[in-house]
Amino acid sequence: MTKFLRLLVGLCFALMLVPHTSAADAREYVLGSGDVIRVTVFQNPDLTVETRVTENGSITYPLIGGVNVGGLTLQATEKLIADKLRDGGFVLKPQVNVLLLQIRGNQVSVLGLVNRPGRYPLEIANTRVSDMLATAGGAAIGGADVVTLVGTRNGEPFRVEIDIPSLFDPDGIKADIPVQGGDILYIHRAPVFYIYGEVNRPGSFRLERGMTVMQALAQGGGITLRGTDKRLRLHRRNASGVVETVEPDMFMTLQADDVVFVRESLF
Template sequence: MRCAARVFALCALFLLGLAGCASPAGKPPPPATAADTLSAAPYRIGVDDVVQVSVWRNPELSVTVPVRPDGMISVPLVGDVQAGGHTPEEVAAAIQEKLSAYVRDPKVAVILTELRSHEFISRVRITGAVRNPTSLPYRQGMTVLDVVLAAGGINQFASPDQTMLYRKKGGGTESFHIHLGRMLDRGDLSTNYTLQPGDVVTVPERAF
């Protein structure tokens, strides 16, 4: 009896421990932050980009090729594969599927080695109360803080916490409020959004 009681007590403690680790019932997960909402979309390969196709244990099938104007790349054994408009992971999966007819359990990786497409050379702009309003070539991973620093920072007339990010979407424009003053003074990166090609950051002047 004592043994059974001890086992029962241990089970009860275990279940209580699980309950303590679980989230309170009925509570939704925390909402996504604005920065999460504005995270950059995966890079999609464009015409003139150069990609390296690597096939594990099959170096003779590995190749580094540019993306042709029709969006295709040529891969040994499988021929033409659509790369333009797709992510490297999607292209690797397509090549892997086609290669499976010739190679047992192929493992394929696609890596961008040169970014030459129009998506890469599209520009982002920063205007308003900065030292050097400028237009910059877009780079993947570029953030609001990157373009502010590239513009030499804000000037003495800026109202940094009224900064706006404007982004084209469909036939219209989306706008996002940026707390640039908090970012520069306190290191608050909650609105240090990742930029996309064509974005415009505007820092207004203070009202006197």
């Protein structure tokens, strides 16, 4: 009985050490057009080739000709070339190694108000929006809380706006979608409001979510001794593009590009 238990414990421990290949494979880099690879075959130096993946995702390899490697991991590419060499009778037991030299395919552009705009490679599969924003240094000062993703899915144009703070909500993983090669992420400037008149710091300020007129006055440094919170004026452009003027209360919610005017006290 003791021997059986030892065998059982040893088996369980061994299973714990077995890697979950499906999860690992999902994170491996996949080849795309423009990538440069080196292919070597053990004890066959004549089959060493450095080549670039073409636009249609293929390479040309000695003896076997065109090989479609686009969308394959390095391990899958090694197996494909080895199978073709063996099935063609060129190498009896080929041991193929594929090394990624340059990443040119599968790049994502991150533009707008981010700290490090540019083009970044997808080094692993299943890279998500939050991963690319982190790579670009996150949103810069003055950047909006929304990122726009533009790309192609299933051959059709694809566009979605993602609320960045919501990515960290309990259900945020649903909005943190994977990106693909050729995608563009763009962060526009944050919405602003304007305040002038009898305030201590007139000017334009970032519009926070749900900001009220009272909070806007605080952002502007408060009302001066000559000003009054009575008879405030708010100028807002409606859906038709016409600027309307209203007399707001302190708890009215502001919208982007609203202009608040604080009058001078009459007494």
